[in-house]
Amino acid sequence: MKVADISKVVAIEKECFSTPWSYDSFVLELTSPITFYLVAVDEKDRIVGYGGMWLVLDEANITNIGVAVDTRGKGVASLILEGLISKAILIGIKEVNLEVRESNIGAYRLYSGFGFKETGRRKGYYQKPSEDALLLTLDLEMEV
Numbered sequence: 001m002k003v004a005d006i007s008k009v010v011a012i013e014k015e016c017f018s019t020p021w022s023y024d025s026f027v028l029e030l031t032s033p034i035t036f037y038l039v040a041v042d043e044k045d046r047i048v049g050y051g052g053m054w055l056v057l058d059e060a061n062i063t064n065i066g067v068a069v070d071t072r073g074k075g076v077a078s079l080i081l082e083g084l085i086s087k088a089i090l091i092g093i094k095e096v097n098l099e100v101r102e103s104n105i106g107a108y109r110l111y112s113g114f115g116f117k118e119t120g121r122r123k124g125y126y127q128k129p130s131e132d133a134l135l136l137t138l139d140l141e142m143e144v
């Protein structure tokens with residue numbers, strides 16, 4: 001993801017989340033030395049999804065994955081997640097963590113399919129509506 005991509009990314013982010021990150025939040029993420037963000041593009045080079053993570057020591061935390069509503073169900077999120085996990089493996093990350101809304105069955109299935117396991121719960125983590133987060137973890141040491 002480049003700064004020039006952010007406007008489109010924010011448009012998709014608004015389709016995806018009830019408390020979307022702002023343009024400036026993404027600028028900050030891209031300028032941070034501990035982050036990795038990518039975009040997925042279609043055959044016409046249009047951005048259809050994005051994802052990112054924080055990388056601290058040997059642990060990664062996926063911040064968000066979003067796919068444009070009209071492009072869902074075609075494997076785009078799987079490609080994004082593959083890209084993030086590949087990067088994590090490449091730089092020696094041992095564990096990937098993320099939070100997901102308890103009611104977000106689609107995302108839960110996506111992550112389970114990649115081997116993420118439920119390792120905790122954060123009470124009232126989300127707003128609009130208030131909801132618990134499930135903490136999911138992928139142990140990369142177990143994967144290799």
Ligand SMILES: CC(C)(COP(=O)(O)OP(=O)(O)OC[C@H]1O[C@@H](n2cnc3c(N)ncnc32)[C@H](O)[C@@H]1OP(=O)(O)O)[C@@H](O)C(=O)NCCC(=O)NCCS
Nearest residue numbers: 016064065066067072073074075076077078106107109110
């Ligand atoms: C969740 C999300 C990222 C999935 O994107 P996608 O490109 O449609 O996902 P994929 O096509 O790669 O699906 C991969 C797997 O995820 C699961 N999945 C995805 N969407 C699903 C849904 N609506 N219902 C059930 N399972 C779903 C399935 O297991 C699917 O595998 P399958 O197609 O073999 O059944 C997308 O719906 C989205 O952007 N949602 C809003 C934002 C969000 O919830 N992000 C994740 C939390 S950070």
